Amino acid sequence: EPEVTQTPSHQVTQMGQEVILRCVPISNHLYFYWYRQILGQKVEFLVSFYNNEISEKSEIFDDQFSVERPDGSNFTLKIRSTKLEDSAMYFCASSDLGSSGNYNEQFFGPGTRLTVL
């Protein structure tokens, strides 16, 4: 069964450093998302991406964040200058407009745990 993959599974970085989190969405999906979940808290929407541009973004997704689909398979989230409060689990998700009727069903990856020291 197709799945969303994310690398690395755990990233440790120093405050102020740039990090890039990588995701490979399901191959025929058209919509891509990033979420974060601080330990013990709820899943928070960061950004949605369709047709090579951002569709929606939340207040969390400020100028320090950017997303890119550099080729036909990868979808990346970059944090330019990490802060302590960026420590969280980051989930990538993808969805399509399939014929099943569940076209907003999102498939989540296993997450990247980001630790900022």
Add this chain to the structure above:
Amino acid sequence: SQKIEQNSEALNIQEGKTATLTCNYTNYSPAYLQWYRQDPGRGPVFLLLIRENEKEKRKERLKVTFDTTLKQSLFHITASQPADSATYLCALETSGTYKYIFGTGTRLKVLA
């Protein structure tokens, strides 16, 4: 302000009983409401989606209802099993956007 509320307290039920979880929202007009399951340290897994013009949806032992007047969705698991123990999340997508807002989740524990 906009809110999605799920019972933040854990729900413990006996195996074989029906678990009912609640999702209430305010100041949203969702086109869809979705339920996901999340196990510790894992990503959410989609379970069911219900549209604003649907009252009820079923899938095997799962049932979800959607009352746009009460601004509430109920999620039922019948004949619950210990393997159903997890955190259950509701998520809204407001009309015409691709922005999804998740509730805090309710942790369900099914006791053998």
